[in-house]
Amino acid sequence: MKTWKTWGVVAASGVLIVLALVTGWDILMIAAAVVAGWPIAVSAWQALRIKMISIDLLVVVAAVGALFIQNYWESAAVTFLFALGKALEKATLNRTRKALSDLVEAAPDTATVLRDGEPETVEIWELVPGDVVLVKNGEQVPVDGRVITGNGGVDEATITGESVPAEKSEGSEVYAGTWLRSGVLRVEAVGIGSDSTLAKIIHRVEDAQDDKAKTQTFMEKFSKYYTPGVMLAALAVGLLSWNVELALTLLVIGCPGALVISIPVSIVAGIGRSAKDGVLIKGGEYLETSAKVDAIVVDKTGTLTNGRPELTDVDVLDDSYTAEEVLILAARAETASxxxxxxxxxxxxxxxxxxxxxxxxxxxxxxxxxxxxxDGATVAVGSADLLDSAPDPARILELNEQGKTAMFVGVDGKAVGIVAVADTIRADAPEAIKALHGRGVKVIMATGDAERVARNVAAELGVDEVRAELMPEDKLTIVKELQAQGHTVAMVGDGVNDTPALAQADIGVAMGAAGSPAAIETADIALMADRLPRLPHALGLARRTVRTMRVNIAIALLTVALLLAGVLFGGVTMSLGMLVHEASVLLVIGIAMLLLRPTLKEEKDRDAKRQQINDNAKEQKAVA
Structure with missing residues (x-):
């Protein structure tokens, strides 16, 4: 039913109830019950057609029964409150899906394409791969593509969750739905419309929000038997006590609405929040499993380290040279290598x-x-074999022990210095390891590198365990060992060499998945930005979501128990029972919506920045 019709029914029923109370005409109270109850009856009938006893049927039976015993107020109040609760529930559920709607709205509709060197505005569907689109400062990037010419800063928050614009230049990748905040770019279109990264994210989030957690599946099976059980219990009470009103009241208070809605609304909110933070979680089952992760196997190269060698040391062995001179000599010689x-x-x-x-x-x-x-001298860069006399190898050995590759720099056969390179630790890796330890997660570094290299990296990061000189199948063995010990294991890898281990792990994690459709589709968790701290953030959000689910289940069960006690000891009527029932439904939805609050620092900063921009714009408009 459309939103305006839903609220129209609620408003009409409410007006009729007020008029009935003012005039004392029972016919108006009956009309109010019919107006609010008709859509509920239609919904109940549709459920019965597929052999399902729904909550709507409980309400319809209770409302009709109240009419038969001439308790018109109770009938009208029950149907009105249920219809009002449904309308509010629908409105608040739509808000929990806001993260997805924001993504959908981020998809551009038009693009400026260069045809014969002239700019032309066209619909997105008119583009073909290979077209060159022009993106100016303040405009939205309409396609996935490669920058041909130009420089600029692109806000990729919709894709990666990053708050700082990414600098783009010739050869850089850009994604549809992002915003150019500075400069001008010419982009060759690669992914258009449904083939873009944004479209794949939207598709994945849609599927994930509809995917059911194990707890949700159990609760749905439970409610399948619980609802008819409530009807039979109410019938038995009515027959034993000959108190029809008591039986009808039991029908109302037994509605498992809050119980049924408590889990899906939490999953929708949790997955929506994570998507906004640049973390795609495949579905409710994986969200629930992620909350249990207590061991993570992390590949070293490209995950804990930058994945490429960098200059780390420049030592001087001859006082007639400076460190800069040694480095220039080495660098110039290496230009030919x-x-x-x-x-x-x-x-x-x-x-x-x-x-x-x-x-x-x-x-x-x-x-x-x-x-x-x-400059007329013979410069050698490499081992001592390139020199006329063997220099002291102590410093070279020391650097090698640190996991670095060290080389002598010689001039005309004499050693004048040493340069060393190594795959350096990512700047954000220590923060991520610390955060994982703070959540009680054991971190195992697994790598094919040499033992001494791995141990130096591990010591600097503070990981719990190091496994070095491994083959891909060895990582699979590590995952199996941890699972045999009772751990719930996540595996973070590149998705190629680590495929067996990723498949075996309870949760497979892909990093830097933006622009990688395969990673988005296959990973259980895809970190869109190449940022390791997003992993502990994702696990933390999963735990918050599961805690929210448990709190909501407890509230739902407690509400039913208290209402049942109220009926048995007197004081709870049908209308009061329905009011409390609908209040509990809205309460569990409201608690779940707390998951939508930003907890990632970059997200908070971005929201504050956007608010400041909006405030400034309003001030300028007011002055004008």
Whole structure:
């Protein structure tokens, strides 16, 4: 039923009740019961057609029974309160789905495409992959694509939950539904409409919010037998006591409305909140399982570390050289190298503001390093075998023990310095590990790297256990071992080499899933941003959601118990019972809606920033 019809029925019934109380005409009270009760009766009939005894049937039987015993006020009050409760319930449930509606509204309708070099505004469906779209400052990015030209800051909050705009330049990926906050971009369209990352997120959240948790499935089975059980109990009481009003009152107070709604509304709110924070949880079952996670197996490379080598140390062995001079010599020699570590040295030098000119003459030495002619001198970068005399290896060994790859820098056969590179720890990894420990979660680092490298990283991060020099199947064994010990295990990996372990784990987690449709569709939890602290945040939100479900179930059961006691000891009428029943329904919905409050710091900052922008705009409008 449409919203205006729902509230129209409630308003009409309410007006008739007021007129009946003023005039004393019973016919108006009967009319009020019919107006409010008719849609309830239709709903009850539709349920019966599929062999289901619904809560609506309890209300209809109670209302009709009250009319037969000429208790018109009770009949009108029960149907009116039930209709009012349904309308409020529908309105508040719509609010819990706001995170999804916000995503849907974020989808752009039009785009400015360049045709023959001229901008033209077209509908999204008119675009094809390969089209070049123009995005100006303040406009929405209409497609998933790659930046061809231009620079700018893009607000990707709708996709990743990040509050700080991401800098984009040539070659960068952008996503439909995000906003360009500075600059101008030309973007080659790759994903359009339903093929965009935003569309896949919306699809995933829709499915997830409808997916049922195990507790919800149990409660639905319970209510399937509970509702007819209430009808039989009320019939038995009526026959034994010959008190029809008592039997009808039992029908009303036995309605399991709050019990049935307590779990799905919590799941909708929890998954909606997580989606707004850039965390996609596949469904209610995975939300419930995530709340139990007490052990996490984390791949090292690219998860706890940056996944690429960076310059870490520059040591001077000859006092006639400075650290900058040693680094420039090494970087210039490496410009002729194709070794993976060469780029780390070059970028390290440029990152320190040093100019790195390319060399023309160089000679790579297989397995040892490289020799190059730099300003008339022969510069070698690599092992001691490239030098005329063997220098003291103590410092090299020390750096190697720290998990770093260290190389001598020599000039004309003499060692003048040492440079070292390593895969460095992510800046946000220590914070994430600390947060996981704060939630009582055991963290196991699993990696194929050498033992000494793994132990140095583990010591710096403070993980609980280290497993090194592993093959992908070894990670699967670790997950099985933890599960055999009674742990609920989450596995965080890249989804390729770690596929067996991810499949075995109770919860598989994909990081940086934005732009990866496979990760969005297959992971139990997908962290849209490449931010490890989102994992403890997601687990914390899952635990809050499950706690909310339990609180709501307790409220629902307590309400029924108190009403039953009130009926047995006198004082609870049909209308009062329905009023308390509907109040309990709204209470559990209201408690579930508390999950929609932002708890992620970036989300709070973003909301505050948006509020400030809105306030400034209102002030400027008022002045104008």
């Amino acid at each position: 194709e070794h993976p570590l060469a780029e780390a040295i070059i970028q390290g030098a440029e990152g320190r503001g040093l100019r790195v000119d390319h060399v023309e003459h160089a000679e790579p030495v297989a397995g040892k390093g490289i020799r190059a002619q730099v």
